[in-house]
Amino acid sequence: MSAEFDFIARLQRLCPVRPPVVVGIGDDAAVLQHGESLEVVTTDMLMEGVDFLVDETTPELMGRKCLAVNLSDLAAMGSRPTAAFVSVSLPRRRGRIFAERFFEGLLALAEEFQVTIAGGDTNSWDGPLVCSVTALGTPCGRAPVLRSGAAPGDVVMLTGACGGSLSGRHLTFAPRLREAAKLVELVDVHAMIDISDGLAADVHHILRASRVGAILDAAAIPIHSDVQQMPPDKAPLERALSDGEDFELAFTVSADAAATLQRTWREPTPLSIIGQITADNECRLREPGGALRSLPPMGWTYRLDAEDSSL
Amino acid sequence: MSAEFDFIARLQRLCPVRPPVVVGIGDDAAVLQHGESLEVVTTDMLMEGVDFLVDETTPELMGRKCLAVNLSDLAAMGSRPTAAFVSVSLPRRRGRIFAERFFEGLLALAEEFQVTIAGGDTNSWDGPLVCSVTALGTPCGRAPVLRSGAAPGDVVMLTGACGGSLSGRHLTFAPRLREAAKLVELVDVHAMIDISDGLAADVHHILRASRVGAILDAAAIPIHSDVQQMPPDKAPLERALSDGEDFELAFTVSADAAATLQRTWREPTPLSIIGQITADNECRLREPGGALRSLPPMGWTYRLDAEDSSL
Numbered sequence: 001m002s003a004e005f006d007f008i009a010r011l012q013r014l015c016p017v018r019p020p021v022v023v024g025i026g027d028d029a030a031v032l033q034h035g036e037s038l039e040v041v042t043t044d045m046l047m048e049g050v051d052f053l054v055d056e057t058t059p060e061l062m063g064r065k066c067l068a069v070n071l072s073d074l075a076a077m078g079s080r081p082t083a084a085f086v087s088v089s090l091p092r093r094r095g096r097i098f099a100e101r102f103f104e105g106l107l108a109l110a111e112e113f114q115v116t117i118a119g120g121d122t123n124s125w126d127g128p129l130v131c132s133v134t135a136l137g138t139p140c141g142r143a144p145v146l147r148s149g150a151a152p153g154d155v156v157m158l159t160g161a162c163g164g165s166l167s168g169r170h171l172t173f174a175p176r177l178r179e180a181a182k183l184v185e186l187v188d189v190h191a192m193i194d195i196s197d198g199l200a201a202d203v204h205h206i207l208r209a210s211r212v213g214a215i216l217d218a219a220a221i222p223i224h225s226d227v228q229q230m231p232p233d234k235a236p237l238e239r240a241l242s243d244g245e246d247f248e249l250a251f252t253v254s255a256d257a258a259a260t261l262q263r264t265w266r267e268p269t270p271l272s273i274i275g276q277i278t279a280d281n282e283c284r285l286r287e288p289g290g291a292l293r294s295l296p297p298m299g300w301t302y303r304l305d306a307e308d309s310s311l
Numbered sequence: 312m313s314a315e316f317d318f319i320a321r322l323q324r325l326c327p328v329r330p331p332v333v334v335g336i337g338d339d340a341a342v343l344q345h346g347e348s349l350e351v352v353t354t355d356m357l358m359e360g361v362d363f364l365v366d367e368t369t370p371e372l373m374g375r376k377c378l379a380v381n382l383s384d385l386a387a388m389g390s391r392p393t394a395a396f397v398s399v400s401l402p403r404r405r406g407r408i409f410a411e412r413f414f415e416g417l418l419a420l421a422e423e424f425q426v427t428i429a430g431g432d433t434n435s436w437d438g439p440l441v442c443s444v445t446a447l448g449t450p451c452g453r454a455p456v457l458r459s460g461a462a463p464g465d466v467v468m469l470t471g472a473c474g475g476s477l478s479g480r481h482l483t484f485a486p487r488l489r490e491a492a493k494l495v496e497l498v499d500v501h502a503m504i505d506i507s508d509g510l511a512a513d514v515h516h517i518l519r520a521s522r523v524g525a526i527l528d529a530a531a532i533p534i535h536s537d538v539q540q541m542p543p544d545k546a547p548l549e550r551a552l553s554d555g556e557d558f559e560l561a562f563t564v565s566a567d568a569a570a571t572l573q574r575t576w577r578e579p580t581p582l583s584i585i586g587q588i589t590a591d592n593e594c595r596l597r598e599p600g601g602a603l604r605s606l607p608p609m610g611w612t613y614r615l616d617a618e619d620s621s622l
Binding site (some may be wrong): 021026050 | 319322325326327329331332333335336341342343345346347348352353354356358360361367390394396397398400410411418421425427428429430431432433434435436437438439441443445447449493525580
């Protein structure tokens with residue numbers, strides 16, 4: 001983990017931010033400015049054997065996931081997608097039908113969210129399936145929501161529930177684009193991220209970018225019923241905090257805005273208040289008895305099998 | 312070849328072009344409109360064993376090529392780069408130094424052309440090196456140069472020389488960004504493409520998009536001295552027409568514009584007039600004796616080992 005983060009930090013230092021780029025490496029997406037318009041750009045690469053096992057899923061779901069993870073990043077920026085670019089290395093031995101079904105799954109999700117597939121690069125080879133999608137979008141509000149805007153006194157909130165996604169939901173999840181648009185419409189969202197590394201790890205990302213701390217309330221963290229499908233080697237709360245690939249949105253708002261959301265939220269996806277932002281730099285968990293313990297970004301070490309790091 | 316093209320044609324039908332996209336699948340890059348600004352976007356995925364052999368080159372040159380092929384696509388659109396996004400699956404067994412050297416080569420080229428690396432996704436796995444770069448740019452002139460603007464009576468021109476790139480130039484070539492900017496400044500470029508599939512194949516791409524034909528003049532086609540490094544199984548002219556990965560620019564301009572270029576071109580990269588655009592749909596080669604023969608897009612079948620198709 002630390003080696004991987006060192007590497008990204010080094011790249012970040014080596015990559016100066018120049019116009020039209022206004023936000024570079026380090027958030028869920030980059031931000032570019034074109035005249036008065038802001039553009040949000042994100043990219044993710046998924047690999048056979050790491051992000052999906054070909055024999056345990058369908059080509060359609062693999063194609064769907066390749067686009068969905070990128071749409072989730074745009075949602076985390078409080079943005080809506082406009083176009084996507086799809087580069088893929090298709091395993092030759094799986095043949096043409098596999099390729100067609102892969103694109104069918106991807107294109108169906110693109111249609112659902114009105115994303116134009118505007119280009120790409122299709123290759124076939126003797127290696128495993130690798131797909132990289134770059135998604136472009138535009139902020140739902142005046143500006144994208146970054147990771148860096150959390151302030152002491154903010155309330156930490158979450159869409160949906162976390163844990164157990166590897167039992168199948170990591171392939172079928174709905175990117176929270178509608179929820180992000182609604183949140184931005186209703187209140188001033190200070191900071192937001194999507195849960196890919198795990199709730200604890202991703203909250204840590206917000207804290208680091210915002211230079212603040214947080215206390216999460218163990219009893220308030222919504223645990224997905226999918227944890228029941230998982231091996232019983234971990235407590236449900238640990239799964240919610242560390243499984244990852246939930247693709248829910250964690251975000252911070254003022255206490256007033258949280259009250260507004262509780263009063264006016266009518267979407268089918270529930271919202272929960274799961275903690276508070278603090279002025280220190282610590283991330284802590286309030287246990288049901290009231291005791292506070294340090295909460296490490298432990299999501300990372302429990303991820304599938306890959307060292308994966310969005311820049 | 313035809314199966315691959317069928318597949319792209321099908322994707323193109325399945326992917327409606329919607330704002331902000333104004334040019335979608337089918338050119339060297341897509342074009343998006345943001346208010347008054349036009350943005351050009353291209354993506355290419357390169358794979359170990361297909362686009363480079365790890366044991367026959369250096370990590371720096373591999374990283375360089377991954378960005379360079381995309382910058383070449385932007386040049387072909389008469390555009391200059393602004394930002395790029397880099398997704399990579401690094402072979403774990405090659406270790407961290409390999410990864411650092413890969414990025415060093417890529418970042419050095421980015422600095423040379425003032426491209427901001429604004430994001431990406433770094434992964435390590437047990438598979439081969441795969442890297443996908445998405446490059447964003449902006450037209451040097453009022454609008455990007457497409458493949459579809461060639462008109463009967465146009466002159467077909469070429470930067471530099473073709474053939475023999477696999478002896479090493481396919482890794483070290485300079486993307487023709489300065490040349491593209493100068494061309495657009497000096498004249499109205501009607502259609503342009505970069506030579507990746509091979510001169511004959513890529514001229515065919517212009518002809519198909521523009522619904523015109525061409526006569527190329529065999530004696531006028533500049534043959535790169537690198538053909539001498541290649542096995543003697545093919546004639547030098549055949550190599551120039553079909554080797555591919557030259558990353559020169561083929562373009563069409565009016566006869567007057569061609570004369571202007573011949574008078575005013577001061578760049579170190581030479582320009583050649585290699586043929587004329589015709590009103591029919593045929594692509595023909597005028598042999599040194601004057602005889603005309605049909606020129607198939609034969610570049611394709613001689614490419615490395617991959618079925619590779621930019622959308």
